[in-house]
Amino acid sequence: MVDKVINIQNIAKSVSTGRRSEKLEILHGVSLAANVGEFLSIVGPSGSGKSTLLHCMSGLSKPTSGSVNILGIDPYKLRPAKSAVFRRTKVGFIFQSYNLLPALTAFDNIVLPLRLSRKKVDKAKIYQLLKSINFDANPDSFVSSLSGGERQKVAIARVLVSNCKVIFADEPTGALDSVSGKIIFGLLRDLTKQGVCVVMVTHDIEMAARTDRAITLRDGKLRKILNKPNAQELFEALSDEEK
Ligand SMILES: Nc1ncnc2c1ncn2[C@@H]1O[C@H](COP(=O)(O)OP(=O)(O)O)[C@@H](O)[C@H]1O
Ligand SMILES: [Mg+2]
Numbered sequence: 120m121v122d123k124v125i126n127i128q129n130i131a132k133s134v135s136t137g138r139r140s141e142k143l144e145i146l147h148g149v150s151l152a153a154n155v156g157e158f159l160s161i162v163g164p165s166g167s168g169k170s171t172l173l174h175c176m177s178g179l180s181k182p183t184s185g186s187v188n189i190l191g192i193d194p195y196k197l198r199p200a201k202s203a204v205f206r207r208t209k210v211g212f213i214f215q216s217y218n219l220l221p222a223l224t225a226f227d228n229i230v231l232p233l234r235l236s237r238k239k240v241d242k243a244k245i246y247q248l249l250k251s252i253n254f255d256a257n258p259d260s261f262v263s264s265l266s267g268g269e270r271q272k273v274a275i276a277r278v279l280v281s282n283c284k285v286i287f288a289d290e291p292t293g294a295l296d297s298v299s300g301k302i303i304f305g306l307l308r309d310l311t312k313q314g315v316c317v318v319m320v321t322h323d324i325e326m327a328a329r330t331d332r333a334i335t336l337r338d339g340k341l342r343k344i345l346n347k348p349n350a351q352e353l354f355e356a357l358s359d360e361e362k
Contacts, residue, residue, distance in 0.1 A: 146182070328353055
């Protein structure tokens with residue numbers, strides 16, 4: 120039997136729109152499973168619910184209904200202290216908005232989860248990693264002084280050093296030049312070869328075509344699942360959605 124790292128069943132997510140008791144349903148019954156070492160991509164138009172799906176399936180935002188299981192655990196049933204440890208040690212997130220602490224330096228942001236878990240910080244290794252992803256700024260500079268692309272690399276490095284088993288990435292290469300994007304993709308691919316499961320939202324069809332499975336999302340519903348997708352197939356699946 121192949122181990123399921125992620126298993127979500129029939130997830131729906133509604134949010135209050137602020138107007139009286141009106142609710143907006145963003146996700147309508149999405150089911151999906153992913154295996155050890157699998158590289159999954161989620162593609163779809165803006166506003167189709169990709170970020171919401173990633174937040175729900177990663178334990179960050181509780182779905183209105185449906186079930187979520189990551190590494191055999193329902194993250195929404197964990198007590199707060201266990202939930203914090205789970206997020207710090209088992210799952211990694213690369214957010215669209217980076218989620219860095221502006222008052223800390225790039226280096227301190229990267230090692231924060233390690234320090235909180237009382238793990239050893241290998242400074243030379245982290246400097247080497249930053250070099251390998253073409254991070255040209257000083258690691259001791261505050262993130263508030265960095266460009267969008269540099270911040271993105273700090274957010275990526277933070278996940279790469281964390282040794283987690285599942286990585287959720289929301290357009291991780293969106294703010295990067297194409298060379299850096301390819302390097303990051305290569306590092307994520309290397310992690311999947313070591314058994315890490317990566318779920319990546321992307322607008323980049325070429326990149327999605329190099330993942331193991333692509334999922335297209337439209338209006339909060341899962342539309343197509345393409346195994347070993349190629350760019351043409353993906354392009355057609357997404358163009359069909361435009362009609
Ligand atoms: N907290 C929220 N309150 C109201 N609407 C939201 C909220 N979060 C997302 N939405 C809406 O839900 C839809 C899907 O959003 P999102 O998941 O961010 O899409 P994507 O990542 O595919 O662009 C969008 O129309 C967005 O405006
Ligand atoms: Mg989004």
